[in-house]
Amino acid sequence: MEFNDIKTPKQLMKYLSANFKYGFTHKNKIFTEDTPDFQDKMDQLYKLRTGKNFIKSGYGVCWDFCEFERDFFKQNNIYHECYFIFSFKNRKDGGPTHSFTIYNKNNKWFWFEYSWFTFRGIWEYNTKEEALNDIKTKFLQNNNVKSLEMYKINKAKAGLNTFTYIEHCLNGEKIEI
Numbered sequence: 001m002e003f004n005d006i007k008t009p010k011q012l013m014k015y016l017s018a019n020f021k022y023g024f025t026h027k028n029k030i031f032t033e034d035t036p037d038f039q040d041k042m043d044q045l046y047k048l049r050t051g052k053n054f055i056k057s058g059y060g061v062c063w064d065f066c067e068f069e070r071d072f073f074k075q076n077n078i079y080h081e082c083y084f085i086f087s088f089k090n091r092k093d094g095g096p097t098h099s100f101t102i103y104n105k106n107n108k109w110f111w112f113e114y115s116w117f118t119f120r121g122i123w124e125y126n127t128k129e130e131a132l133n134d135i136k137t138k139f140l141q142n143n144n145v146k147s148l149e150m151y152k153i154n155k156a157k158a159g160l161n162t163f164t165y166i167e168h169c170l171n172g173e174k175i176e177i
Contacts, residue, residue: 012072013112020114021058086149087145096145
C-alpha cells in the first residue's frame with residue numbers, strides 16, 4: 001500500500017508497522033536505540049525527515065513520526081493536533097521528550113501512537129483533556145520523572161536538528177494540564 005492510498009488511522013498504523021523502525025539514518029548509516037551512544041549520535045547527526053525522504057529512510061523517531069502523522073491527518077481532512085512533551089533537568093542537559101498526535105472523530109478524541117512502543121496503538125478518550133492527562137501520566141511514570149512541560153506545536157520544517165527542533169517546539173502554545 002502506498003502512503004497516498006491510506007485513508008484511515010488504522011490503515012496508517014498498519015503501514016507504519018510494515019514499513020518503519022525506530023531510529024534514524026545519516027549518510028546511509030542506521031542508528032537505533034541499540035547503537036552505543038544513541039543520544040549523542042542523535043545530538044550530532046539527526047535531521048528531521050518529512051515526506052518522501054522520511055518514507056525512503058524507513059526509520060524515524062517520534063518527532064519524524066509526528067510530522068508524518070500530521071501530513072496524513074491533514075491530507076485526509078481529519079482534525080488533529082500535535083504536541084511535544086519534555087522533562088528537562090535543565091535545557092542544557094536535556095531529558096526525555098516525546099512528540100505525539102491526537103485527533104478528533106465522531107466527538108471522541110484519539111491518541112495515535114506509533115513510535116512509543118510501550119503504548120503503540122490508537123487510544124480512545126471522551127475529551128481532549130482526558131487524552132492529554134493520560135499521556136502526561138504515562139510519560140511521567142514511564143520516564144520516572146516528576147514534572148513535564150507540554151506544548152501544542154505547529155508543523156516543523158524538514159532538516160531541523162535535535163536542538164532546533166526542540167526550540168521550534170518550545171515556541172508552540174504552552175499547555176497547562
